[in-house]
Each structure stands twice: as structure tokens, then as C-alpha cells.
Amino acid sequence: MEVNKSIGCNVSECKYHYKKDSYCTLNKIEIVKHEPMAKTVECTDCASFETMK
Structure with missing residues (x-):
């Protein structure tokens, strides 16, 4: 996978x-929110998060 320097992440x-x-x-x-108004x-x-397998 190639780096996307438009999206910073430290996870x-x-x-x-x-x-x-x-x-x-x-x-x-x-990106998702947990409340009606964030x-x-x-x-x-970040709803795109997936754990490494």
C-alpha cells in the first residue's frame, strides 16, 4: 500500500x-459521530479503522 500524505494517522x-x-x-x-450533534x-x-490480522 502507498502512503496518502493527505491523511495523517498515528494509530x-x-x-x-x-x-x-x-x-x-x-x-x-x-468519519462517524456517536452523538446527534458532535x-x-x-x-x-474513524469508521475506516480495521485491525491488523
């Missing part, structure tokens, strides 16, 4: 993490 446990630096390898990520960073997550 090394993710399948799509670029192991050589703090970036993602996906072309697009999906008011803090804790209300959101």
Missing part, C-alpha cells in the same frame, strides 16, 4: 496505517 494498530510514518494508506476515510473530538471516530 499503528490499524490495517491501513503506513508503517514507515504517521500516515494512512487509504484514498478516503469515513461537539467534541470524543464524539467522532
Whole structure:
């Protein structure tokens, strides 16, 4: 997988993490919210996350 320097990421446990630096390898990520209205960073997550197998 190639690095996408438009998406920074430091979640090394993710399948799509670029192991050589703090970036993602996906072309697009999906962000979701846990509340009807997101008011803090804790209300959101990267729904594209997948664990390494």
C-alpha cells in the first residue's frame, strides 16, 4: 500500500496505517459521530479503522 500524505494517522494498530510514518494508506476515510450533534473530538471516530490480522 502507498502512503496518502493527505491523511495523517498515528494509530499503528490499524490495517491501513503506513508503517514507515504517521500516515494512512487509504484514498478516503469515513468519519462517524456517536452523538446527534458532535461537539467534541470524543464524539467522532474513524469508521475506516480495521485491525491488523
